[in-house]
Every structure is written in C-alpha cells, then in structure tokens.
Amino acid sequence: MKGYVRSLWFLVLAALTGFLILAAPAEAQRVLRVYTHNDTAEMEKWVPEAEKAIGMKIEWSPRMASMELWTRVLAEAPNFHADMIWGFLNSHAQVGAQRGFFLPYKSPAWADIPAEFKDPEHLWYGYNYWFSALGVNPELLRKKKLPRPRSWMDLTNPVYKGELVMPDPATSGTAFIFVSAIMQIFGEEKGWEILEQINRNAGQYTKSGSAPAHSVAQGEFAVGISWDQAVYGRVEKGFPIEGIIPAEGTAFDLEAVAILKGAKNVEGARRLIDWLGSKEGQTQIGLLRSKVVRPGIPAKVSVDPKLIRYDALWAGENQKRIMSEWAKRFQR
Amino acid sequence: MGETFPEVRQKRRTGQGDRIAELGRFFRNPGLFTITLLAFLLIFLFIVYPIGRVLLKSFTVSYPAVIVTFHHPRPAPEGFKERLAGIVDRAAYGVKGIEARRLSAEERETVLTVRFRKDWDDLKGLNDLRRALGKEKDSLLPLAVEIKYRLGQETEASFLTYREFFSQSRYYRALKNSILLACITTLIVVPISFCFAFSGLKGPPYIRGFLKIFGLLPLVAPPFIFSLALIILGGRQGIITRLLDLPLNIYGWQGVIIAQTVTFLPLGYLMIENVLRSLGSNLEDAALDMRASDLQVLLKVTIPLSAPGILKAALLVFILSIADFGNPMLIGGDVPFLATGAYLLWVSENNLEMAAVFCVFLIIPSMIIFVVNEFFLKGKAYTTVSGKPQESERRPVAGKVLYPMLGFSLAVSALIVLCFGIIFLGAVTKILMVDNTFTLEHFRSPNGFRTLITSVKFSLGAALIAPLIGITVAYLLVRKKIPLKRVLESMSLLGFAVPGTVMGIGYILAFNTPPLLLTGTFAILIVNEAFRNISVSLEAGVSKLHQIDPAIEEAAADMGAGSFKTYTRVVLPLISSAFVAGFIYTFMVGMIAVSAVIFLITPGNDLASLYILSVAEQGYLGMACAISVMLIAVVLGSLGGLKIMMRWTKTEIL
Numbered sequence: 001m002k003g004y005v006r007s008l009w010f011l012v013l014a015a016l017t018g019f020l021i022l023a024a025p026a027e028a029q030r031v032l033r034v035y036t037h038n039d040t041a042e043m044e045k046w047v048p049e050a051e052k053a054i055g056m057k058i059e060w061s062p063r064m065a066s067m068e069l070w071t072r073v074l075a076e077a078p079n080f081h082a083d084m085i086w087g088f089l090n091s092h093a094q095v096g097a098q099r100g101f102f103l104p105y106k107s108p109a110w111a112d113i114p115a116e117f118k119d120p121e122h123l124w125y126g127y128n129y130w131f132s133a134l135g136v137n138p139e140l141l142r143k144k145k146l147p148r149p150r151s152w153m154d155l156t157n158p159v160y161k162g163e164l165v166m167p168d169p170a171t172s173g174t175a176f177i178f179v180s181a182i183m184q185i186f187g188e189e190k191g192w193e194i195l196e197q198i199n200r201n202a203g204q205y206t207k208s209g210s211a212p213a214h215s216v217a218q219g220e221f222a223v224g225i226s227w228d229q230a231v232y233g234r235v236e237k238g239f240p241i242e243g244i245i246p247a248e249g250t251a252f253d254l255e256a257v258a259i260l261k262g263a264k265n266v267e268g269a270r271r272l273i274d275w276l277g278s279k280e281g282q283t284q285i286g287l288l289r290s291k292v293v294r295p296g297i298p299a300k301v302s303v304d305p306k307l308i309r310y311d312a313l314w315a316g317e318n319q320k321r322i323m324s325e326w327a328k329r330f331q332r
Numbered sequence: 333m334g335e336t337f338p339e340v341r342q343k344r345r346t347g348q349g350d351r352i353a354e355l356g357r358f359f360r361n362p363g364l365f366t367i368t369l370l371a372f373l374l375i376f377l378f379i380v381y382p383i384g385r386v387l388l389k390s391f392t393v394s395y396p397a398v399i400v401t402f403h404h405p406r407p408a409p410e411g412f413k414e415r416l417a418g419i420v421d422r423a424a425y426g427v428k429g430i431e432a433r434r435l436s437a438e439e440r441e442t443v444l445t446v447r448f449r450k451d452w453d454d455l456k457g458l459n460d461l462r463r464a465l466g467k468e469k470d471s472l473l474p475l476a477v478e479i480k481y482r483l484g485q486e487t488e489a490s491f492l493t494y495r496e497f498f499s500q501s502r503y504y505r506a507l508k509n510s511i512l513l514a515c516i517t518t519l520i521v522v523p524i525s526f527c528f529a530f531s532g533l534k535g536p537p538y539i540r541g542f543l544k545i546f547g548l549l550p551l552v553a554p555p556f557i558f559s560l561a562l563i564i565l566g567g568r569q570g571i572i573t574r575l576l577d578l579p580l581n582i583y584g585w586q587g588v589i590i591a592q593t594v595t596f597l598p599l600g601y602l603m604i605e606n607v608l609r610s611l612g613s614n615l616e617d618a619a620l621d622m623r624a625s626d627l628q629v630l631l632k633v634t635i636p637l638s639a640p641g642i643l644k645a646a647l648l649v650f651i652l653s654i655a656d657f658g659n660p661m662l663i664g665g666d667v668p669f670l671a672t673g674a675y676l677l678w679v680s681e682n683n684l685e686m687a688a689v690f691c692v693f694l695i696i697p698s699m700i701i702f703v704v705n706e707f708f709l710k711g712k713a714y715t716t717v718s719g720k721p722q723e724s725e726r727r728p729v730a731g732k733v734l735y736p737m738l739g740f741s742l743a744v745s746a747l748i749v750l751c752f753g754i755i756f757l758g759a760v761t762k763i764l765m766v767d768n769t770f771t772l773e774h775f776r777s778p779n780g781f782r783t784l785i786t787s788v789k790f791s792l793g794a795a796l797i798a799p800l801i802g803i804t805v806a807y808l809l810v811r812k813k814i815p816l817k818r819v820l821e822s823m824s825l826l827g828f829a830v831p832g833t834v835m836g837i838g839y840i841l842a843f844n845t846p847p848l849l850l851t852g853t854f855a856i857l858i859v860n861e862a863f864r865n866i867s868v869s870l871e872a873g874v875s876k877l878h879q880i881d882p883a884i885e886e887a888a889a890d891m892g893a894g895s896f897k898t899y900t901r902v903v904l905p906l907i908s909s910a911f912v913a914g915f916i917y918t919f920m921v922g923m924i925a926v927s928a929v930i931f932l933i934t935p936g937n938d939l940a941s942l943y944i945l946s947v948a949e950q951g952y953l954g955m956a957c958a959i960s961v962m963l964i965a966v967v968l969g970s971l972g973g974l975k976i977m978m979r980w981t982k983t984e985i986l
Contacts, residue, residue, distance in 0.1 A: 059936030081852030
C-alpha cells in the first residue's frame with residue numbers, strides 16, 4: 001500500500017512540473033496575439049508603435065504568406081490560436097465573414113472613413129489598399145537587350161524566357177490577386193492561355209509577393225510581378241528598379257483586419273482596430289504603405305493607377321478551384 | 333539491443349514458470365508497475381499515436397459538402413419527399429461542381445447533403461446552391477417552414493490520394509528527388525567524413541584538434557545557415573557570381589547538395605572517427621609488418637574493418653538527408669522534395685491527405701533503414717579491442733596516402749570557415765560586398781530577440797524532459813524485469829527515426845481536437861521536441877548503465893531501499909553524466925530545430941530558427957545573418973557556461 005502512495009506522490013509531482021511548464025505563458029489577458037501576412041520589416045516598425053497605443057504587448061507570428069495564413073486559419077477553425085488577424089486579403093475577409101469566423105465590433109474611430117473600406121456588419125475593416133505592379137530592372141533590360149513590358153500581355157512575349165520572377169499563387173496573395181485579375185480581365189479561358197505563356201517565361205516562383213521585387217532590385221531577374229510598395233519602396237531607396245502599371249489596368253486589394261471568434265483578448269483587439277483607423281495609426285501605416293483609407297492622410301505612392309473592378313468576393317469564392325487548376329498545370 | 337544484456341540471456345535459460353513468476357513480481361511492485369505503465373502510455377501517446385494518425389489520414393479522402401436542412405411541419409405534407417426531390421433535382425442542375433447528393437428524411441426535417449468535387453470551393457457551392465434554391469422559392473415555400481445551409485465535409489476511406497500521388501508528376505517527382513538527393517549526399521558526405529577522421533587520427537597530432545573543431549562547428553548552427561551563406565556567395569546576385577560575372581544559379585540541386593554535405597559532416601565525422609578509433613592498430617601493424625604499403629593497409633585492412641561502422645554512418649546520413657527541411661526550403665528553388673513538399677501542401681492547400689501520403693513515403697525509407705540497423709547491423713561492428721576506444725600508438729602514414737586526404741579535409745574546412753565568416757560579415761555590414769559599411773542595424777530586431785528568448789525556453793523545457801524520460805526508460809530496459817521490453821525500446825527509438833515533418837503533421841492530426849486539444853500551446857512544442865529526442869538520452873543511459881555494476885544497486889536494495897529510492901539516490905547520481913549528455917544534446921538540437929516545430933508554432937510561440945528561415949526567405953539576408961550569429965552565440969555561450977559550471981562543481985560530465 002505504501003508503495004502505491006509513494007508512486008502517487010511521484011505522479012502528483014510530475015503533473016505539477018508539467019502544469020508549471022504549460023502555465024508559463026498564461027498572461028493571455030495582457031498580450032495580443034495576431035496573425036499577419038505583413039512584411040517582417042513593416043511589422044518590426046509598426047508593432048512597437050501599436051504596442052504604445054494600445055498599452056499591451058503584441059505577439060505576432062513569423063511572417064506567413066497570405067495563402068499560408070488563410071489555410072492556417074481555415075485549418076484551425078473554430079479554435080483559433082490568435083486573437084485577431086492584422087493584415088490579410090480582402091477576399092479572405094469576405095469569405096471569413098460568411099463563414100462566421102469573426103467577432104463584430106463597431107469602432108468609433110472608423111466613423112469617418114468611407115464605407116467602401118469597411119464591412120457593413122462591422123466584421124472586418126480595410127486599413128489600407130495596394131495594387132499589383134510590375135518591377136523591372138532597367139540596367140538588366142538594357143544589358144540583355146529586352147524591351148520594356150507595358151502590359152500584362154507583354155509578359156507572354158517569349159523574349160522574357162527565364163527573365164521573369166513571380167510569386168507562387170499557392171502561397172502568395174500578391175500572386176493570387178494577379179492570377180484572379182488575369183481571369184477577371186480576360187475571362188477564364190483566355191486567362192489560362194496567357195498564364196500558360198507567362199509560366200513558360202517564369203525563371204523562378206517565390207513564396208512571398210515581395211520577394212520578386214527584391215530579386216529584380218538585386219539584379220537577379222529583369223522583370224518581376226509584385227505589389228506596389230515592394231516595388232516603389234525600392235525605387236525610393238535608389239535600387240535599380242522601376243515600377244510599371246500594366247496598360248490593361250491592375251487589381252487592387254484592401255488590407256483587412258478582423259477579430260477572430262473565441263479571442264482571449266477582445267479588448268486589446270478592439271483597441272488595435274481603433275488605432276488602425278485613427279489618424280495616428282493611419283499615419284504610421286502611410287509611412288510604409290502606398291495608399292491609406294483615411295482621407296487626408298499622406299501615404300507613400302502618389303501614382304494613381306488604372307484599376308480594374310476587382311471582384312474580391314469572386315476571388316474568394318473560386319480560390320480553391322483556380323488554385324488547384326493552377327497547381328495541376330504549372331506546379332514544378 | 334535487449335538481446336545482448338546479460339539478464340536477457342539469463343531469461344532464455346529460465347523456463348516458462350519462472351517467467352510467470354517474474355510477471356507476478358512485476359505486477360506486485362506498485363512503483364515499477366506505475367512507472368512502466370506511465371512510460372508506455374506517454375511514449376505511445378506522443379510518438380506512436382501521431383504517426384498512426386498520419387498513416388490513417390493517408391488512406392482517407394474528404395470532399396467539401398453543403399448540408400441543407402428543410403424544416404417542415406409534422407406530419408410531413410402528402411408526397412413531401414418526392415416533391416422536394418423534384419425541386420432539388422431542378423435546382424442542382426444549374427449548380428457546378430456537384431459530385432453526389434442525397435436526401436434523407438427525418439421526423440421534422442429533411443436533410444439534403446451535396447458533395448462537391450474535391451478541388452471545389454465549398455462556399456461557392458453553398459452560395460450557388462442557395463441562389464438556385466432561391467429561384468424555386470415559390471414551389472419550396474409551401475413545403476418547408478425554414479431552410480438552413482451549412483458547410484460540411486464528407487470523409488471516406490480510399491486509396492484515391494495514393495492514386496493521385498502516382499498519377500501526377502508534381503507529386504511523385506518529390507519522392508524521386510528526395511531519394512536521389514539522399515543518395516548523392518550520402519556518397520559525398522561519407523568519404524569526406526572518412527578523410528576527416530582518418531587524417532585527424534593518423535596525421536600530425538595538432539591537426540586532429542583543428543579538424544575536430546571544423547568538423548563539429550556545423551553542429552552549433554541552424555542547419556540551414558550554409559544555404560544562407562551559399563545564397564550570399566553564389567546566388568544569382570551573389571559575391572562569386574558578381575565578381576566572376578558567371579551565370580551561376582545556386583538554387584536547386586547543386587545548392588541543396590553542397591549545403592547538406594556541410595550540414596551532415598559532423599555526424600558522419602563523429603561516427604566514423606569513433607569506429608576508426610575503436611579499431612585499434614593491431615591488425616594494421618600486422619599488415620605493415622608483412623610489408624604492405626600504407627595504401628594497401630588503408631584499402632585492404634582499415635576500410636574493410638570499419639565497413640559496418642561506415643555503413644551505419646551512411647545510413648544515418650541518408651535518413652537525415654531525406655528528412656532535411658531547412659536546406660531544401662531555402663535553397664531548393666523549384667525542385668520539389670518530400671519533406672518540404674508535405675509542408676507546402678499543408679500551408680498552401682490545406683491538403684493534409686496528400687501531405688500524409690508524402691509522410692508515408694518519408695517514413696518508408698527511414699523505417700527500412702531503422703529495421704536494417706536494428707536487426708542486421710547491431711553488434712556487427714568489427715571491434716578489434718572491446719571496451720572503450722583506445723588511443724593507438726601514432727605511427728606516421730606515408731604522405732602520398734595522408735596528404736591528399738588531409739588536403740581534401742582542409743579544403744572542406746575552409747569552406748565551412750568561409751560560410752561562418754560570411755554569416756558573420758553579412759550580419760555586420762549593410763549588404764555584404766555591395767555596401768560594406770559597418771552597421772549593427774541588422775541586430776536591432778525586437779522580434780528576433782523575442783524569438784531567441786522563446787527558443788531558449790523551448791530548448792530548456794525539451795532538454796529537461798527528454799533525458800528524464802529517456803534515462804528512466806533506459807533504466808527500465810537494462811535493470812528491470814518488465815514485459816514487452818523490445819516494444820518499449822522500438823517505440824522510443826521511433827521518434828528519432830521518423831522525419832520531423834511526419835511528427836509535425838502527426839501532432840497536428842492527433843492534437844487538434846478535444847480532449848487532446850494541444851495545438852497552439854507552447855507545451856506542444858516542448859513535448860514534440862522532447863519525445864523526438866528521447867532516444868539519444870536513452871542510448872546514453874543504456875551505455876552508462878552497462879558500465880555500472882548492478883551490485884551497487886543490489887547493495888542499496890539489501891539495505892532496505894525501495895526501487896524508487898534506489899533509483900533516485902543511487903542510480904540517478906551515477907548516471908548523471910548520461911543525463912547531462914542528453915540535456916546538452918537536446919538543448920542544442922532544440923535551438924536549431926526546424927522541421928517538426930514549423931507545423932506547431934503560433935503567434936508568441938515562434939522560435940528563432942524559424943524566424944531566421946522566414947526572414948531569409950523574404951530576402952532580408954542581413955537580418956537573417958544577424959539572428960543566426962546571436963543564435964550561435966547563445967548556443968556556444970550555454971555550452972561554455974555549462975563547462976565552467978562543471979569545472980566549478982568538479983563534476984566530470986563530458
């Protein structure tokens with residue numbers, strides 16, 4: 001009998017140790033956990049500002065590409081491992097709202113921001129917007145005697161074989177928006193033909209949407225499909241890269257923020273939404289992003305691109321089908 | 333392994349009756365019984381069960397489904413089901429992507445389940461269906477009071493995923509590539525390791541310490557920093573590429589092979605050196621006395637004698653190469669490999685079924701090698717002197733044998749030093765070789781610091797648990813009479829044999845639903861890392877226990893100590909060195925872990941090694957270098973601290 005008592009003590013001790021290890025990060029109330037597809041360099045700058053504004057610590061996942069983030073959210077539902085998503089695609093926000101992933105919150109700070117940037121049910125808010133853009137390396141184009149592309153169609157030109165870098169739509173939101181924009185501009189059938197030709201030119205697929213701009217700026221590739229800030233930010237820093245907005249028009253997407261159902265720190269998430277809509281928050285976002293949603297706040301890109309009427313809901317609803325088709329045709 | 337223990341041999345001689353008596357004693361010993369049961373349960377739950385879930389998953393296929401519920405008054409109106417079926421037929425005609433549907437009537441409601449194609453968006457299906465049924469409103473309204481839509485999933489057992497794997501080149505090419513890569517890496521790593529070990533042992537004495545440092549240096553760094561260094565060196569815009577104006581492209585096969593070679597060198601080197609040292613020099617001396625040349629001795633004596641050991645090293649490198657995650661991820665370019673492919677399938681398509689099939693093909697080679705090693709190679713080492721490796725008398729070896737090998741080793745050492753140098757320089761310059769201004773800005777990364785702290789906590793946690801369990805199991809195996817020894821041993825070794833990717837996906841599958849809801853916690857990271865590494869502590873414990881005479885424990889027992897007391901007061905202090913060895917190993921491996929944990933991190937629980945990977949992928953090479961430097965500093969610092977502590981407390985551990 002004594003032996004059993006003693007081993008019971010041992011069990012209790014082991015359980016206690018385990019519990020202590022488990023309970024170590026139990027200060028969930030004071031920490032805000034966010035998922036994001038924002039660039040690491042951006043988060044390293046924004047998070048300290050946001051922490052000051054909301055008076056809480058913010059923990060964020062290492063940067064995930066947009067699709068990576070969204071599959072993770074889908075896989076985790078309904079037990080999300082973060083309180084909110086700060087930075088994800090509009091199409092995903094629309095789908096998430098329909099699936100009932102988000103907690104509504106009517107933020108007073110967003111009252112005077114135009115309705116087109118907010119969900120009518122207050123399930124998500126769009127705090128800035130961005131568009132797909134081409135980046136070209138003029139030195140490399142000259143060296144290799146390549147013409148300057150002016151439109152999406154130009155990318156199908158076989159002279160760019162091996163000289164084009166684009167993100168992989170399987171992981172990157174930038175690429176997905178590019179693919180669904182092509183579908184929306186040219187129609188599905190013609191769209192696939194164009195993608196087929198672009199695929200033949202692609203020298204490399206990168207995981208994230210910013211990486212192509214990086215490689216073009218570094219002189220690794222002549223032409224890259226990327227997004228505005230990744231391109232124009234490097235133009236500003238003096239890298240040998242130029243931005244091109246394709247003649248057919250380009251798709252734009254809102255950068256959304258939403259509170260996940262079951263969030264442990266709802267108060268913190270609300271405060272972050274307030275801050276993102278406020279003048280201070282929008283100013284911070286504008287320091288690094290191309291266009292913000294609050295009228296009168298300056299942002300980095302002054303170019304007014306020709307935009308197509310991008311249907312984000314269509315993109316969200318057809319994502320899986322288009323992506324598996326893409327993977328079947330082009331995945332290497 | 334159990335076969336060679338003296339008491340097992342004894343058991344062979346004892347009869348059936350004694351066995352039953354032994355079992356009886358086992359069940360009457362409460363402490364032993366509880367601890368054995370606990371060990372079995374924990375190891376089953378955290379190693380075997382997740383792997384089992386992966387296997388099961390690979391034989392299922394799931395389809396997106398939409399479930400429509402028609403609530404109707406009771407009793408159902410006349411001919412209700414037939415009329416509803418007609419309406420559904422009409423509506424479904426216009427909806428794309430439908431594969432199957434069925435209507436099932438219950439008392440107060442009728443449920444329509446519509447199964448869509450596997451690659452279809454369920455939300456699109458739902459919205460299309462709702463629109464189509466909306467058009468039938470006039471005929472539906474009199475039938476149903478309320479209509480509800482909900483998303484669902486239909487899962488069935490099937491070989492479909494396997495069929496898909498073999499029919500699409502983007503899947504089966506990953507298998508082909510991984511195996512080819514493992515073969516090439518093994519064929520390169522093993523000779524290099526042999527050169528290192530041989531020229532270290534036979535060459536001038538000072539060279540050994542030198543080679544040992546370089547051979548072991550890669551152990552303290554995240555396994556993918558060589559990829560990082562190679563990208564800085566030979567990427568499309570790398571230093572070499574630009575200086576020589578070559579159209580180099582390090583991404584792809586060549587990059588992965590070079591990076592893996594350097595990454596796995598330490599292991600090959602350690603194992604082969606151990607074999608060569610334990611050979612002793614008797615036979616070599618004999619051959620030399622008979623006027624064999626040094627080359628003949630090498631080819632006809634040394635290599636054949638150490639063949640089983642070399643083969644073992646080769647098998648290990650093979651497994652590690654297949655399981656490697658960081659290098660293919662960073663430098664693999666467009667070439668698909670199994671381990672990373674499984675991860676990408678999960679993150680980009682949430683296609684856990686195909687990921688599970690990838691895992692099965694990751695498990696098979698490791699399992700074959702595991703079995704070969706356990707059942708055919710064990711005890712086949714041609715040790716000429718039993719016991720500890722002995723230092724043989726150094727005799728000069730002819731230069732024409734030694735120098736090419738030494739030169740080769742030094743060249744590889746130079747490559748390793750170059751890689752480390754580049755990481756360090758990359759960390760303190762703006763952009764290495766483009767803008768060589770000294771800067772510390774790459775170190776100013778708040779998230780980098782935070783992840784480093786998390787990494788230390790994580791590694792400490794795992795390093796405390798792994799040796800505790802591993803050595804307890806070792807004790808049970810070596811000293812105690814417990815049933816199913818062989819099973820317990822194999823189960824614990826499984827965690828090490830199975831690639832990290834499999835354990836990562838296994839944990840997602842096994843611990844994502846209540847009551848075992850552990851995903852998203854910090855604990856799951858620790859548990860995963862600890863259980864994957866118990867086998868190293870186990871092996872250390874077993875070999876240490878063999879060196880300790882059981883008489884000491886018997887003496888304790890004679891003086892009235894129970895088995896628990898004997899364990900804590902006598903055995904644990906004696907085998908503390910095995911504990912520390914397990915601790916150090918698990919800690920180091922934890923600091924640089926990538927493959928399994930990448931599936932399990934959540935915001936706030938992310939690790940420095942993964943942060944480096946993600947930062948490097950985005951092209952912030954300077955920041956990646958800086959965090960790598962900090963990580964290496966932490967690992968070296970902790971090792972140094974431990975060494976000082978050991979000297980201070982006068983305990984001999986390493």
